[in-house]
Amino acid sequence: xxxxxxxxxxxxxxxxxxxxxxxxxxxxxxxxxxxxxxxxxxxxxxxxxxxxxxxxxxxxxxxxxxxxxxxxxxxxxxxxxxxxxxxxxxxxxxxxxxxxxxxxxxxxxxxxxxxxxxxxxxxxxxxxxxxxxxxxxxxxxxxxxxxxxxxxxxxxxxxxxxxxxxxxxxxxxxxxxxxxxxxxxxxxxxxxxxxxxxxxxxxxxxxxxxxxxxxxxxxxxxxxxxxxxxxxxxxxxxxxxxxxxxxxxxxxxxxxxxxxxxxxxxxxxxxxxxxxxxxxxxxxxxxxxxxxxxxxxxxxxxxxxxxxxxxxxx
Numbered sequence: 001x002x003x004x005x006x007x008x009x010x011x012x013x014x015x016x017x018x019x020x021x022x023x024x025x026x027x028x029x030x031x032x033x034x035x036x037x038x039x040x041x042x043x044x045x046x047x048x049x050x051x052x053x054x055x056x057x058x059x060x061x062x063x064x065x066x067x068x069x070x071x072x073x074x075x076x077x078x079x080x081x082x083x084x085x086x087x088x089x090x091x092x093x094x095x096x097x098x099x100x101x102x103x104x105x106x107x108x109x110x111x112x113x114x115x116x117x118x119x120x121x122x123x124x125x126x127x128x129x130x131x132x133x134x135x136x137x138x139x140x141x142x143x144x145x146x147x148x149x150x151x152x153x154x155x156x157x158x159x160x161x162x163x164x165x166x167x168x169x170x171x172x173x174x175x176x177x178x179x180x181x182x183x184x185x186x187x188x189x190x191x192x193x194x195x196x197x198x199x200x201x202x203x204x205x206x207x208x209x210x211x212x213x214x215x216x217x218x219x220x221x222x223x224x225x226x227x228x229x230x231x232x233x234x235x236x237x238x239x240x241x242x243x244x245x246x247x248x249x250x251x252x253x254x255x256x257x258x259x260x261x262x263x264x265x266x267x268x269x270x271x272x273x274x275x276x277x278x279x280x281x282x283x284x285x286x287x288x289x290x291x292x293x294x295x296x297x298x299x300x301x302x303x304x305x306x307x308x309x310x311x312x313x314x
Contacts, residue, residue, distance in 0.1 A: 035222035038215050045210040046078035047085075053193040055205040056082070056164060060090040062205075063162035065153055066120070068096070068109055068228025070220035071168030075208050076118070077223070079166060082207075094120035095156055097149055108226045121160065125152050154202050162202075169206045172213040175262055176244040184240060188274070190266065 050056050064079055066072045079092055096109045106122075113120040125148075157165050169191050178190040193209040196202070208216065220227065251258050271280040 032222070035218070038218045038222070042074060042078055042208070042211050042215060042219055043081050046075075046207045047082055049193055049209045050082060050205075050207055053205070053209075055194055055207060056086070056088070056090050058088045058090070060163045061161055062090055062092050062164045062166050063153075063157045063160060064092055064094045064166045065168070066094045066096045066109055066113075067168070068226075069168070070217055070225060070227060071170060071208065071213075073223070073225040073227075074211075074216045074219050075166060075168040077219075078207055080116075080118070092118065093160060093162065094118050095153065095160070096120070096122050097152055097156075098122055098124045099149070100124070100126040105228060108228055112226055121156070123152060123156050154197055154199075157202050165202050165204045167204060167206050168208055170208040170211045170213050170216055171263060172245065172248060174206075174209060174266070175248055175259065176241055178262070178266070179244045179247065180240060183244075188276075 056062060062079060064072070064076045066076065076092075076094060083090060083092060094109075094113050098104065098106055110120070110122060153165065156162075174191045178188075181187045181189050191206060191209075193206050195204045197204065248259060274280070277283075
């Protein structure tokens, strides 16, 4: 591939006077007890998500998409842990899309990935100029940037023979997307943990689907990952997604159970109790047996109390 730089799995040799990156399982001063607890929690939840949604199978080639943010570093760490512990064998190739943003530190990811011995590819495409040319000043760039990035990564996965594309989206991303679609898109949908691309060529997985953003940030800080900020869209003010993030944060403070209930609701859908005629055949209503949930809904607080006793993903 002309636009792909390939790096072998060799240890990174630090330049004179530089400091090598800490190993992914050991911070420079050693992990604290709280850091280990967060790490183990992320590993456990990532493993549960991979199992629950059959994300990875024997012989898979998993393309881990690396942006340089805390999410992607943590996802790669979790995948490497699963690769060591899982009863199946799969390979990992990390891929970074260099979008040619001004000032992008293009040496950071190659140096880090070389230091931990992970096979990786750097794909160079100047999507930055395209986005800046097409999007009017003051408008958000996320939509066009995402489409361009997605297409390039999908093509790269095919060229590499990857059977799965792993993204670093977490629980908060999933809930934010749910609210964005609900409040501004007129639809009830979000980021699924596992998805087949529209053209059928790729399967996308999100191993961190059960993990909280705040745990991921704590983990990234403890590991001292070399974070690369996004200067294209990450710094844009007044994004609707940021508004949803702030809303969820306020709810988490007021009542954490509200957030847990929202996330659990995504796994507990009752089609007959919604209004989508494509999802439930209201026309031939009499052909269906009674639904277990019936029409009681929340006639009393008993149902809410019952849920409170159930251990939700947290």
